[in-house]
Amino acid sequence: MIRAFEKPIYVTKPFLPPLEEFCQGLSEIWESRWLTNNGPVLKRFTRELCHFFDTENLCLFNNGTLALQIALQGMRLSGEVITTPFTFVATTHALYWNQIRPVFVDITPDCYTLDPDKVEAAITPWTSAILAVHVYGHPCNLKALADIAARHHLKLIYDAAHAFGVKVGDKSIAHYGDLSMFSFHATKLYHSLEGGLLVFDEAALKGVFDFLKNFGFKNELEVVMPGTNAKMNEMQSLMGSLMLKYLERLIRRRAAITALYRQFLGQLSGIRLVPPLPSDIKYNYAYMPIEVSEQEFGMSRDSLYEQLKEYNVHARRYFYPLVCDYACYRNVSVTDPLTVARRVADRILTLPIYEDLQDSEVERICEIVAHLHRN
Numbered sequence: 001m002i003r004a005f006e007k008p009i010y011v012t013k014p015f016l017p018p019l020e021e022f023c024q025g026l027s028e029i030w031e032s033r034w035l036t037n038n039g040p041v042l043k044r045f046t047r048e049l050c051h052f053f054d055t056e057n058l059c060l061f062n063n064g065t066l067a068l069q070i071a072l073q074g075m076r077l078s079g080e081v082i083t084t085p086f087t088f089v090a091t092t093h094a095l096y097w098n099q100i101r102p103v104f105v106d107i108t109p110d111c112y113t114l115d116p117d118k119v120e121a122a123i124t125p126w127t128s129a130i131l132a133v134h135v136y137g138h139p140c141n142l143k144a145l146a147d148i149a150a151r152h153h154l155k156l157i158y159d160a161a162h163a164f165g166v167k168v169g170d171k172s173i174a175h176y177g178d179l180s181m182f183s184f185h186a187t188k189l190y191h192s193l194e195g196g197l198l199v200f201d202e203a204a205l206k207g208v209f210d211f212l213k214n215f216g217f218k219n220e221l222e223v224v225m226p227g228t229n230a231k232m233n234e235m236q237s238l239m240g241s242l243m244l245k246y247l248e249r250l251i252r253r254r255a256a257i258t259a260l261y262r263q264f265l266g267q268l269s270g271i272r273l274v275p276p277l278p279s280d281i282k283y284n285y286a287y288m289p290i291e292v293s294e295q296e297f298g299m300s301r302d303s304l305y306e307q308l309k310e311y312n313v314h315a316r317r318y319f320y321p322l323v324c325d326y327a328c329y330r331n332v333s334v335t336d337p338l339t340v341a342r343r344v345a346d347r348i349l350t351l352p353i354y355e356d357l358q359d360s361e362v363e364r365i366c367e368i369v370a371h372l373h374r375n
């Protein structure tokens, strides 16, 4: 008989730097009385990120959703954008808020990212861009998407909400495509309480994004575009800045947890794990997805999800339902049968992964899964 956990084990638990470090930063903010509007901590954090990404072309926001909305607006995209339904709703909402029609196409069965073959087939005279998602931090098929975008003169935008810290070759994932958006939400591997970041190719966009996130103000008397309020404040900047020091440690710990899960679950029939990523990818281990095949496992994904809760293990069905199946997008016509995306959405379950999840807890979660499989 396997015991339930005494305390709930959630899918994630935010890492926090030592309280003294945050308090030290807070006292500087108290001293300056500068709380938002391009304050000194935001400026410092921006410089640190420029160094981290080795580019000046970046801009911070109060969350990833507004960052992406502003990206699409600043790049003046319109018409149709080809995108994935296997994502968090905010990817599609950003299109909707720009009056852009999402064209949903299927994903690949290995890493769940946009299928380049399906993208090419979905291009019409109204297509202005591809909006792909590095889902779970898995890099999309960068080369194939770049080739398609170049051939058809489309912008290539990456929702890299999950991909902070990922590298391909010796370059950050941010340097692929025209623009990447990172989310620094509290549930992410790396966070700034809430926050968002755009990293982009075209230097001129920086000025546009700076206007758009601050009501369009150029100076006290001039408003040059109808912007919104999407500024990152000083507390967020402080958290983001402190967290940068811990990023590598967080990734290393998640890699170890992932290895344990893979060791225990890899042999279990009916559980499919993502195949190891190519060796030139430095992954961030942001999530721990498994696919549950009801026939082989002996239990559906939904039953496993519910049964795990009985043991106080709170996995999540990221991403189910598909975005195109939410009521607000049901009237968007979808021509691709989305065969892979539908199968994956019905089978996917993301297991708990966070810095202080103990090895013994990972083992116990795996024992519970194996026990449910046997019975």
Ligand SMILES: Cc1ncc(COP(=O)(O)O)c(C=O)c1O
Residues within 6 Å of the ligand: 063, 064, 065, 066, 087, 088, 090, 091, 133, 159, 161, 162, 183, 184, 185, 195, 196
């Ligand atoms: C794929 C994806 N895109 C966009 C977002 C939105 O980011 P934020 O929560 O920072 O607004 C999230 C997560 O929250 C996400 O998972």
